[in-house]
Amino acid sequence: MSKKESSLVKKNENPNDSGEKHLMDRAAERVWTRDFILIWSAHFLLSLAFHATMPVFPVLLQDRFGLEGIAMGAAAASYTLSAILLRPPAGYLLDRFGRRSVYLPSYCLFALVFLLYPLASDAVAVTGARFLHGAVWGVVMGAANTAAVDLLPAKRRGEGIGYFGLAMICSMAAGPGIGLYCVEAFGFDVLFRGAFLLTLAGFAVVLPLRFPDIPRSDRPFALTALFEKTSLPASLAVLIFCVPFGAVNNYSGLFSRSIPGASAGVFFLCLAIGTGITRLFSGQLFDRGGPSRIMRSAYAILLAGCALMVASGLLPWGAVSFSAGGLCIGMGFGIAVPVIQAMVNALVSPQRRGAANSTMMTAFDLGICLGLLTTSHLYATVGVSGTYGVLCGCIVLSALVFFLFALPRYVKDLAGQGKT
Missing domain, CATH: 1.20.1250.20 (MFS general substrate transporter like domains)
Structure with a gap:
């Protein structure tokens, strides 16, 4: 096309076209889409249940099972230990089998484990429940963060990651106070059953989430793949x-x-x-x-x-x-x-x-x-x-x-x- 023809085309272009294109590009780069709102809300509810029970667990160990000192520290640390152990395999599973296949089952299992605490009859049982809970936490958190990143436009990924982290910050601010109040007013068992219901509500929220179609990795399992x-x-x-x-x-x-x-x-x-x-x-x-x-x-x-x-x-x-x-x-x-x-x-x-x-x-x-x-x-x-x-x-x-x-x-x- 000659320069003259090019200039004629530009003259005949609708001046509103560029504005419409900008609006379309901006819409394609939105952070707060329907699916991002769903995963943010589900993440907040799960994190709220977690932070409501976190400060209560040492009190439970001391009041109900009589643990103190090193024994209490070991029981409390079992959560973090199992989360660390499961983080790397969780990442491999997410890439190998897809986000939905890992996120939804781990979210549901995280809710169900709350029901084990009222059933625990001794310190060994409650520590086992805590270890299992930490393992599932390691999986579901990795899945949530990865799925959230999938939903974000590349040009606004940093901004979206910051917003997604606010779900955890908000739950961290509200959860401990709610948990301690529930224990004082209603007891430990009511708190854990309430946390189960809260997480179950989050699971219901995330079920309609439309996960992006991400090609799955065909990399075989190996330590380096983790x-x-x-x-x-x-x-x-x-x-x-x-x-x-x-x-x-x-x-x-x-x-x-x-x-x-x-x-x-x-x-x-x-x-x-x-x-x-x-x-x-x-x-x-x-x-x-x-x-x-x-x-x-x-x-x-x-x-x-x-x-x-x-x-x-x-x-x-x-x-x-x-x-x-x-x-x-x-x-x-x-x-x-x-x-x-x-x-x-x-x-x-x-x-x-x-x-x-x-x-x-x-x-x-x-x-x-x-x-x-x-x-x-x-x-x-x-x-x-x-x-x-x-x-x-x-x-x-x-x-x-x-x-x-x-x-x-x-x-x-x-x-x-x-x-x-």
Whole structure:
């Protein structure tokens, strides 16, 4: 076509066509589609049931079965241990057999396990139920996150991942209070049966979900198939910065007792607010500008949070510093997690998303576990300020891993795939 003909065509084009095309493109890139709303709602209900029972379980072990100390810790840790063990196989199953075939059965089974707790007659039985519940949790969480990513447009994937994470944050804020109230008012058995009904409602919500038609992986089962190698550098950074988050989540209630005027309730509220607010925009910033600048901000905020926690044990205004530290750690965590999840999903084909997400989530759980296992010894040895001083070192180490290894590998792999 000649230049003259081309110009004539352009003159004859309807000026509204470009606007209509923009609207059509925008509609195709919507995050809050019918199916995304369904999976978000189902994820919220399942997470709400989980967080309602989480703080109650140690109380159940002590009041009903008389467990204390190491025995209580082992029973409580069985949940996390089994979740970690099942994360990698879950990713392989998602890629090999499809999202629906894994997500719906694991969701239903997660609901049914709640009914085992009232039937448990001794500590061994309740620990077995807890171990089974953790295993199913490891599968259903990987399935939910992978299915949600499948539903998101590529150009707004980071934003959508951030929004999806809000389901967990909202349930984390509301669940513990609901669970503790139910136990006080109605007892343990009513709480667990209520959690079953809540999760059953979530299962009903997710049944009409239209899963995208993702080609299934034909990769044979092997240890290497359980992990996605392109996700490993970023997942290592996640593992290291989750150590401080595990410490914060599990021991800040204990730490608050040694800081005059500090309140564990206010601290966890600040933590939830910080995480929730940043998840609203961190994914959008990733979609627009990539991970480098936003992750610099995340690490700076995380480091500031740990520094404020160090100061809380040394300064007269320690209670204010303690709560501000929780806000900063929540903000840094709320930025870093969806950004890194978007990174690992950007590097893989849809047939390997299950493995990519499970690799990252295994690292997440391992970091939380390490924080849980090491912080009590640190606290007994060096106190609150010393403990958070060591955790500051974890943030610095994670930043070094991210910027020296994970980010260059991400840029190189992205360029190799022609996505830059």
